[in-house]
Structure formats: structure tokens, C-alpha cells
Amino acid sequence: MEQENVRKVENDPVNSPAHYTYGKIEVIDYILDKELDFCLGNVIKYVSRAGHKNNALEDLQKAAKYLEFKINELKTKESE
Secondary structure (H helix, E strand, O other): OOOOOOEOOOOEOOOEOHHHHOEOOOHHHHHHHOOOOHHHHHHHHHHHHOOOOOOHHHHHHHHHHHHHHHHHHHHHHHHO
């Protein structure tokens, strides 16, 4: 799949790491715009960087773990 208009940002490991700036928008901008909480923000973070930093499988497992945390939080609130 070819991506059009992919933004290429110079790697700045502190302010704009390359594994979060791949694509049209920076991951943190999306998370803040959608006002996602910690768990859902981490889901987006790990899914977005999968395949762009270290081990893709590990990143997806981390995303799944944070999604599990959020699901359990909602189940707990629902049962109260």
C-alpha cells in the first residue's frame, strides 16, 4: 500500500522521535486532539509505532495490554 503525502520529519529522539512522526500527523497530536486517557493513548502509541521501532509484535502486545486495562476499568465501573 502506497502512502501519499507522508510527512518526513528529522529524527529528534526527545521532541519528535521518528517512530512517532511517521505519517501525516504526529501520534501525540492525534492523542491530544481526541482527548484520550492514558490507556487509550498508549494503545494508539504502540499500534502507531509497531514496525517502526524495535519489535512490532512486542508493541502490539503492549497495545493489547493497555486495551485490556481499559476494558477492565470500564467493566469495573459498569458493575458498581
